[in-house]
Structures are given as structure tokens and as C-alpha cells.
Amino acid sequence: MADVGRTGDLEIGQALDFQRRQWFIQRVGWVAMALVILSALAGLMGAGPLSHASVGSPEGDLRLMYPRFDRRHAPTEVRLEIAGDAIREGEVQVWLDQAFLDRIELEQIIPEPEEVFTGPDREVYVFRAGSDPGQPIDVTFQFQQDAFGVHSARVGLVDGPQLAFWQVVYP
Amino acid sequence: MDSIVRAVVVYAVLLLLFRIAGKRSLAEITTFDFVLLLIIAEATQQAMIDNDNSMTNAFLVITTLLGLDVGLSVLGQRSRIVDRLINDVPLVLVEDGRVLKDRMTKSRVDETDILQSARQEGLERMDQVKYAVLERSGGISIIPKEAG
Known part of the structure; x- marks a missing residue:
């Protein structure tokens, strides 16, 4: 709806009150835009210092590095550090809970597991230790998030410690 | 969906x-x-x-x-x-030859922008501009002072 008023000789729909409110809102918006950029730089919207998180078992034999804030369909990874004393008979069995696996698109596991089998509500990955028995193993799961929201997930060693963590996944 | x-x-x-x-x-x-x-x-x-x-x-x-x-x-x-x-709404930036500085600053328009639009109308100087309006589209329209 055009509302036409008069300013001097001009027939024009100026609305100075609206204009002033708009200037104010725009300036608030600029601050908001700056805050969005700063929070993204800090890692609140994906990779960055505030996103980097880790959780470990009390015994210190299992540690998980994961991004607290992730984005749907963006490549991401979690890294498991398994201490040498958690490795039994030259192998270690890592499990991820099925609910977590259902929400992601698993792309690669480094190193590649020797064997994979499905347990109750979980998937188990078997890794063989190197020739040096006390050597820790680092396992990296590379994947994409498939569902956005706030998710909690669990990961652990068969007959060993388990870790729970949560992630915020942006659309 | x-x-x-x-x-x-x-x-x-x-x-x-x-x-x-x-x-x-x-x-x-x-x-x-x-x-x-x-x-x-x-x-x-x-x-x-x-x-x-x-x-x-x-x-x-x-x-x-x-x-x-x-x-x-x-x-x-x-x-x-x-x-x-x-x-958006249109905003008068030059009213009857009077340059409204405050409005220009707030809309991030300066005199060079107005002079550019004025030149497109065949005007040479600011004092030939009667009205300059920042339109809803973001363009600036110029109404020249009547000759004489």
C-alpha cells in the first residue's frame, strides 16, 4: 500500500518515524552480524577453539577428541586415543553406539579396522596393535553428520571404559 | 517438502x-x-x-x-x-536545496553519490539540486532547480 504524503513540492511517502526505527534496528542488526561472525571464529558454529572438546576415562586409558559444534553434511571427525595398557592380546575392540551411527554417514576409519561386527545396539571395530605391545593406538573416525539437533552419543572399548559426549549439529 | x-x-x-x-x-x-x-x-x-x-x-x-x-x-x-x-521507504536527502547531512550519514550516502546522480541528470553542481531522494530501490533520484 503506497501512502503518499507531501514533503515540500514532492509527493512522496516519506515515513521518518519508521525510518528512524529502521536505522536503529539496522544498527542492532550490524552488531548481531558481527557477533555471529565472532562466535563462528571462536568455534560456536563449527570448527574452532570453543568447539574442540575432549573426554577421557578416569583411568586415563581412553580419550576422545571431538567437535562440540558440528554442521550437517560437513566433513568432520572424532579421534580416539587408546592407551597401551587397554590393549589386550595385541588387539583392541572399539564400539560406537548405534544411535550415533544412525545419525552420521561414516566415511573412513583410520587405521582401517581388521574386523567389524554388529553387537547389541552398537558396532564393534577390531584393531590390531603394532609390534610394540605398550604402544598406544589412535583411531580416527571421519564422517558427516546427517541429522541436526543436540545429540548425545557413546563410545567405548569392549569390556573396558566407555565415554559419553554430546554434540550440537547445525542444519 | x-x-x-x-x-x-x-x-x-x-x-x-x-x-x-x-x-x-x-x-x-x-x-x-x-x-x-x-x-x-x-x-x-x-x-x-x-x-x-x-x-x-x-x-x-x-x-x-x-x-x-x-x-x-x-x-x-x-x-x-x-x-x-x-x-523500505523513500528518504529525502536534499530538501529544497538544503542538504540534510544527518540523514545522509545515517543512510551511508555522501555528496559524491548525490553529485553522481546529479550528473546523470545533466547537472554540474550541488546548488542546482532542488531535491535528492534516496529511493526504496536504493537509487538516488534528482530533481533540478528550475532554471532562471
Whole structure:
């Protein structure tokens, strides 16, 4: 709806009150835009210092590095550090809970597991230790998030410690 | 359904961002603004299409975007407030030869912008400008003082 008023000789729909409110809102918006950029730089919207998180078992034999804030369909990874004393008979069995696996698109596991089998509500990955028995193993799961929201997930060693963590996944 | 939700969200976010950025942002398109527009389009496209490269998806997205545009313009015709929210209001920057500095600063327009538009009207100096209006589209229109 055009509302036409008069300013001097001009027939024009100026609305100075609206204009002033708009200037104010725009300036608030600029601050908001700056805050969005700063929070993204800090890692609140994906990779960055505030996103980097880790959780470990009390015994210190299992540690998980994961991004607290992730984005749907963006490549991401979690890294498991398994201490040498958690490795039994030259192998270690890592499990991820099925609910977590259902929400992601698993792309690669480094190193590649020797064997994979499905347990109750979980998937188990078997890794063989190197020739040096006390050597820790680092396992990296590379994947994409498939569902956005706030998710909690669990990961652990068969007959060993388990870790729970949560992630915020942006659309 | 997914593609329609995506298109609506993208439309709403873009509308909001461009209204916050203000009408001067990409109105008078310089070469760099043009490049910027292309990059914005590219960045938007991925989020809107996702991995669905089907023609159906493209048609759905286009239909939704155009539908929103038509819908909002109809709403804008019926409601003054919607019209102002979407399309902004014009603002007089030079009133009867008087340069309104405060308004110019707030709308991020300076005298060189006004003089540029004035030259397009065949004017040479600021004192020949009777009215300069920052239009809703972001352009500046000039009304010259009558000769004599």
C-alpha cells in the first residue's frame, strides 16, 4: 500500500518515524552480524577453539577428541586415543553406539579396522596393535553428520571404559 | 517438502540480512558488488539444493521463491506496514536545496553519490539540486532547480 504524503513540492511517502526505527534496528542488526561472525571464529558454529572438546576415562586409558559444534553434511571427525595398557592380546575392540551411527554417514576409519561386527545396539571395530605391545593406538573416525539437533552419543572399548559426549549439529 | 522448507528459510534469511545491511548495500552495482552477488548466489545455492540435483527440486525451489515474492508483494499492497518492512521507504536527502547531512550519514550516502546522480541528470553542481531522494530501490533520484 503506497501512502503518499507531501514533503515540500514532492509527493512522496516519506515515513521518518519508521525510518528512524529502521536505522536503529539496522544498527542492532550490524552488531548481531558481527557477533555471529565472532562466535563462528571462536568455534560456536563449527570448527574452532570453543568447539574442540575432549573426554577421557578416569583411568586415563581412553580419550576422545571431538567437535562440540558440528554442521550437517560437513566433513568432520572424532579421534580416539587408546592407551597401551587397554590393549589386550595385541588387539583392541572399539564400539560406537548405534544411535550415533544412525545419525552420521561414516566415511573412513583410520587405521582401517581388521574386523567389524554388529553387537547389541552398537558396532564393534577390531584393531590390531603394532609390534610394540605398550604402544598406544589412535583411531580416527571421519564422517558427516546427517541429522541436526543436540545429540548425545557413546563410545567405548569392549569390556573396558566407555565415554559419553554430546554434540550440537547445525542444519 | 524438504526443498520448500529450505527455500522459505533461505528467502527469509536473505530478506532479513539484506534489510539489515540496508538499501545502499548492493543497489548501485559496482563491478565488485556484482562479483559479491555471484558469490552470495553460489553460497546460497548449495544450501538450498542440498544434494538433490533433480529437475523437480529445481522447479520446486524456483516456484517457492517466486511464490513467496508474489505473496509478499500482494500482502504489501494490502498492508502498509508489510510494504514498509519489505520494501523500505523513500528518504529525502536534499530538501529544497538544503542538504540534510544527518540523514545522509545515517543512510551511508555522501555528496559524491548525490553529485553522481546529479550528473546523470545533466547537472554540474550541488546548488542546482532542488531535491535528492534516496529511493526504496536504493537509487538516488534528482530533481533540478528550475532554471532562471
